[in-house]
Amino acid sequence: MILYYAVGGGMGHLARASAVLNTLQIPKEAVKVLTASPFASLYFQDLPVLPLPAHLNNDPEFYEIWLKQQCKKYEFTEIWVDSFPCGILGELGCLLDLPLKWTYLARILHWENYCGLIKFTPPFQRVIQLEMLETSHQDFLKSLECPIEHISLEYPVYQDNTKKIFSQNDWLVVHSEPQTEVEELLAYAQDQANLENIKPRFCLISPIKKIDLDIDFEHFNLYPSHPYFNQAGRIFTACGFNSMTQTLPFREKHHFLPFLRRFDNQFLRATLHKKDKYF
Structure with missing residues (x-):
């Protein structure tokens, strides 16, 4: 039985977990995905959560x-530890005395913030x-002295x-939260339309x-959203792991904005994607 450790409050860890299990064809009865995300019950009913x-959340000892x-x-x-090798707060030391086989799923981190x-x-x-990771993070992987596999996820x-x-x-403007970033992406899309002197449907x-902007748009509460990317003229997203991975087949119509995160270096990911560097 696998404990997929995806502790985090957003949607990204769950979307990645769903893709990893799908790609590696892990039976649902063989895994539990540990999460604190409120999105689990809304969009991931098929995930064994x-x-x-x-x-x-605020009681590390009892946790x-x-x-x-x-x-x-x-x-x-x-x-299977998603993103943060020792846990999001370094809490996984409590499991070191258990007879577990450990797997690390590595994506970009602000390594200087996490190490x-x-x-x-x-x-x-x-x-x-x-x-692809920053050098210091990659050096950490090498120090583990275990096999490193590279996989492309199938959502x-x-x-x-x-x-x-x-x-x-x-x-399409695709983003889960917060509202301020959703508004930035909508404004970015509108600016691009004005620049090109065209009038798409946002x-x-x-x-x-709820959006505090003077922009006409239609709202869709769809999940997953990536199956619809081929239908649209343009796609606007942030630079989280899942958004940037799911839009790879649509690079010519994908517009993206990186946002500041404590641990996820979206600016590095944006730079690498502009250079077509993924591994």
């Missing part, structure tokens, strides 16, 4: 006790690298995602409906 109780209890309850034999949380090195036996598509909804006159795909 182990929800993190909200009351443990570690709870986590070890779950490992025993579900008889986990493996742990101070590394007080121990988990005994990783396998690394799955999902994109799942469901039958009801094949409907024709959009046209080439539609410009289609916002987001859980967020």
Whole structure:
């Protein structure tokens, strides 16, 4: 039984988990995805989720006790750690005494922001690298002295995602949160349309409906959104891992803006994609 450790409050860790399990053809009954994200029950009903109780978010001592209890309850034999090798706060040291096989799923980090949380090195036996990393992060992978695999993710598509909804006159603005960033992306799309002197239909795909901008747009609460990318004339996203991966087949019509994150270096990812460097 695999514990897929995807602790984080956003949608990105869950989308990546869904893609990893789909790509590697992991049976749902063989894995539990640990998450604190509120999006799990809204958009990932097919994912075998182990929800993190909200009351443990600010109680690291009891969280570690709870986590070890779950490992025993579900008889986990493996742990797959998404993004943060020691946990998002360095909390995974509590599992070092358990008989687990460790796998690290590596994507871009602000390594200088994260490395101070590394007080121990988990005994990783396998690394799955999902994109090109900065040098210091790559050096960390090499120091683990275990096999490093490179895989390209295949995101799942469901039958009801094949409907024709959009046209080439539609410009998709795709972002989950926060509202201020959704507004920035909408404004970016409008500026691009004004620059080209054209009038597309702006289609916002987001859980967020309320926008404090004087822009005419239509709202769509669709997930997953990537099956519709081929229908639209343009796609506007931030530079998170999933957005940049899902839009690779549509580079000629993809516009992107990096946003500041504590641990995710979207600016590095944007630079690498402009240079067509992925691994």
